[in-house]
Amino acid sequence: MKYTNSKVEEVKFNNKKIFVKRDDLLHKDFSGNKARKFYYFLKNDFNNVTKIISHGSSQSNAMYSLSVLCKIRNLDFDYYVDHIAEYLKTNPIGNYKEALKNGMNIIVKEVPKNIDKNSIFIPEGGALEEASFGIKILANEIITWAKETNLKDLKVFLPSGTGTTALYLQKYLPFEVLTCACVGDEQYLQKQFLELEEENHPTILNLDKKYHFGKLYKEFYEVHKELKEQTNIEFDLLYDSKGWLCVNKHLNNSKSDILYIHQGGILGNISMLERYKYKYD
Numbered sequence: 001m002k003y004t005n006s007k008v009e010e011v012k013f014n015n016k017k018i019f020v021k022r023d024d025l026l027h028k029d030f031s032g033n034k035a036r037k038f039y040y041f042l043k044n045d046f047n048n049v050t051k052i053i054s055h056g057s058s059q060s061n062a063m064y065s066l067s068v069l070c071k072i073r074n075l076d077f078d079y080y081v082d083h084i085a086e087y088l089k090t091n092p093i094g095n096y097k098e099a100l101k102n103g104m105n106i107i108v109k110e111v112p113k114n115i116d117k118n119s120i121f122i123p124e125g126g127a128l129e130e131a132s133f134g135i136k137i138l139a140n141e142i143i144t145w146a147k148e149t150n151l152k153d154l155k156v157f158l159p160s161g162t163g164t165t166a167l168y169l170q171k172y173l174p175f176e177v178l179t180c181a182c183v184g185d186e187q188y189l190q191k192q193f194l195e196l197e198e199e200n201h202p203t204i205l206n207l208d209k210k211y212h213f214g215k216l217y218k219e220f221y222e223v224h225k226e227l228k229e230q231t232n233i234e235f236d237l238l239y240d241s242k243g244w245l246c247v248n249k250h251l252n253n254s255k256s257d258i259l260y261i262h263q264g265g266i267l268g269n270i271s272m273l274e275r276y277k278y279k280y281d
């Protein structure tokens with residue numbers, strides 16, 4: 001089926017064998033965990049719905065994926081932001097540029113309080129119950145693969161933003177799900193979990209240093225380049241760099257097999273890499 005069934009590859013990073021679920025390759029335009037989270041809206045029929053409304057940052061992966069979804073389903077897409085960075089306006093790039101091409105209406109205003117019945121509202125980052133529909137399919141792909149590969153002691157790792165993907169994976173998987181908080185701190189992530197489910201939460205791993213979402217860190221850039229070199233896979237700079245630092249710290253000596261979920265986000269790397277190169281190269 002289109003937009004599902006990604007392959008799993010075995011890689012070696014810093015001499016540790018790790019499996020990578022290539023959700024970044026699900027489809028050229030609609031990939032990563034946003035494709036899983038929004039799969040429900042791709043597959044189901046919504047009578048009379050003509051528009052999707054969402055909000056968040058003007059560079060977000062969720063914004064871009066929603067613009068693709070709306071294009072495929074022939075829906076209008078209103079996206080509310082509190083500002084658009086000056087450099088993006090003068091030099092559109094990455095997610096922002098492509099979402100505009102897909103017909104997104106970007107609106108610098110507060111999200112409207114009343115959503116009319118012909119519109120669907122999607123909260124920032126796709127943190128909603130309907131996301132479980134596509135994530136369950138992802139979980140089933142992992143279960144099937146683990147059985148075929150005869151892996152019994154498996155742990156699944158993925159970095160979190162809203163935590164929606166990690167939470168629903170833990171709900172549907174018989175394996176432990178490990179994650180780290182990339183957007184807020186650990187308390188924020190716990191709270192996000194609780195808003196969706198009372199129990200059965202993923203395990204949160206920590207690093208010693210505090211990182212702020214969207215800021216540049218030399219070690220993030222370095223691990224990104226190291227990964228590319230050693231695994232030949234491009235990983236996202238906002239979530240995966242921290243994710244792999246966590247893997248290095250906590251899982252390098254693990255006796256369990258590790259499956260890392262590649263959640264996409266590569267289009268967002270273009271603007272991040274511009275900033276990183278300017279700062280460090």
Ligand SMILES: *Cc1c(COP(=O)(O)O)cnc(C)c1O
Pocket residue numbers: 032033034061062125159160161162163164165166236239240263264265266
């Ligand atoms: C959105 C996103 C995440 C975070 O997903 P959540 O379900 O919000 O935790 C992680 N990695 C990438 C590449 C993303 O685009």
